Amino acid sequence: MTTAASHSSIGDTAGRRDVARQLVVLISSVLAIVAAFIGSGVIVGTPIQDAAGGTLDADSTLIAPGTGAFRIWSVIYVGMLAYAVWQALPAQRHDERQRRLGWWVTASLVLNAVWIASVQLDLLALSLPIIVALLVVLCRLFVILRGTAPKNRVEAVVADGSIGLYLGWVVIATAANATAVLVAAGFEGFGLDPEIWAVLVLAVAAAAGVALAFWGGGRVAPALALSWGLCWVAVARLTDEPRSVTTGVAALIAAAVVAAATAIARVRQERARQRSTGDESSAVSDERAVSG
Template sequence: MTVASSHRSALTDLVRSAVVVLFAVIQTVVAGIAGIGAVGEPIGDVAHRYATPLLAADWAFAIWVPIYLGFLAYAGYQLLPRQRARQVHRETGWWLLASAVFNTGWLLSFGAELLPLAELLLIGLLVSLAVAFGRLSRVPAETVTERVVLRGIVAVYTGWVSLAFVLGTAATGAWVGLPGTGALAAIAAVVVLLAVTAIICWVILSGTAVVGYAAATAWAIMGIALNDPPAAVVVAGAMAIVAVLAATTRRLTTAGNPRRAAWG
């Protein structure tokens, strides 16, 4: 590598890292003001307005607090001089930056009750996180700090958004006029929940840092099951949690490629 190309790479790394920090802060600030309705309607009010059997209990959304704080910690970590040029950040940094942009847009559009737009942004958020989460499987973690503030946070964030996408899709369906209550809504909720659980278990058995991912998905499913949905959804939720725990136990007790360490 020539001196000029090395300089360009270093500058690119610095710009990427700095912009990640910027949007980590913006994302957190927007989440705070959107949550209380300072911009548009409060997120919770909109969610309840288009409630379905897949709506999680209010307490489940508290997971956003450690996610946002963790993302801020990750942003500071990847900005450190010794971290900026690492390949793991080059492969995931732009995708995690995109996730912050998509999440900020989702917060604003959902609060404005532009649910179809919010759904598209939520898809972008999930894809961005899934790509970053998948790329972390290529290289094992170097330190405990990296395992916690990069891999652990991305795993938890991806797990939660995997279910948030389901909740958002259900809310968008209610927004366009699909039934949010009754037998048809309950049957659809059960089918979707079980299908998503199958995907979650596949990720747990094949991915890396899956403990955080599994914990976040189980938390979200528990939030749905304990939010007084129809009995069939409660049963499906209980089955889903058992399946997630079983897959996680098997993952933890099966020796495999160290690049796919269950803890990151």
């Protein structure tokens, strides 16, 4: 009797925690979208590109993406809201994958809101460690997604897809943020030409994209968002100030490298899956032959 009561109590506690997790993820996603809407300066306040003295504007540094790049935030926010609503459904309440994702998703949304606040308050130097922390949290989410499979296509889109877009974009956003902080601080590049530094930063972003591609088995969403950001860096440098053909071409090459690496990793993953399926079918056939 005591044992049964203990199990029931543990189950009730876990159930309450699951409900709390679902509600926190849902509420934090809504609040993050509201904070982004206000912080973007759509109605009140200063647009992000004009905040902090315009250091994050499209013409502030060689790594700054063109203004059109930021449209991806609408897609990311819609995706994260869709995930928040989906994970709040009763069917996902006790799902182990959602238990592992939930609090990290909340952390990412809170950090994003804090980043917006830091920029709006002209705390540009503080914005860098915040976005780095956001990148670390998103990498943690990617590890969880990589280690567990979605139950169905809906989960693959709203969870894996939305978080993947979020991660890919924050990779290039971190590079742009770091560059803006260094330029604002008066960093002169140890005598190296700014275009050399720009190419090096883009190479690092591309390397991160390649690593995500092979580590994640060719997941499309991170590569799509990162390539989108890189292409908009190219657009800004080829059509806007500070104009730099070298940086623009390097950004296009970086985007192509990320896309190619993702395609190769995806093909390798699919071939490995087919080999695994073939080996299992062969083993079943051999077992049947022996038993027959």
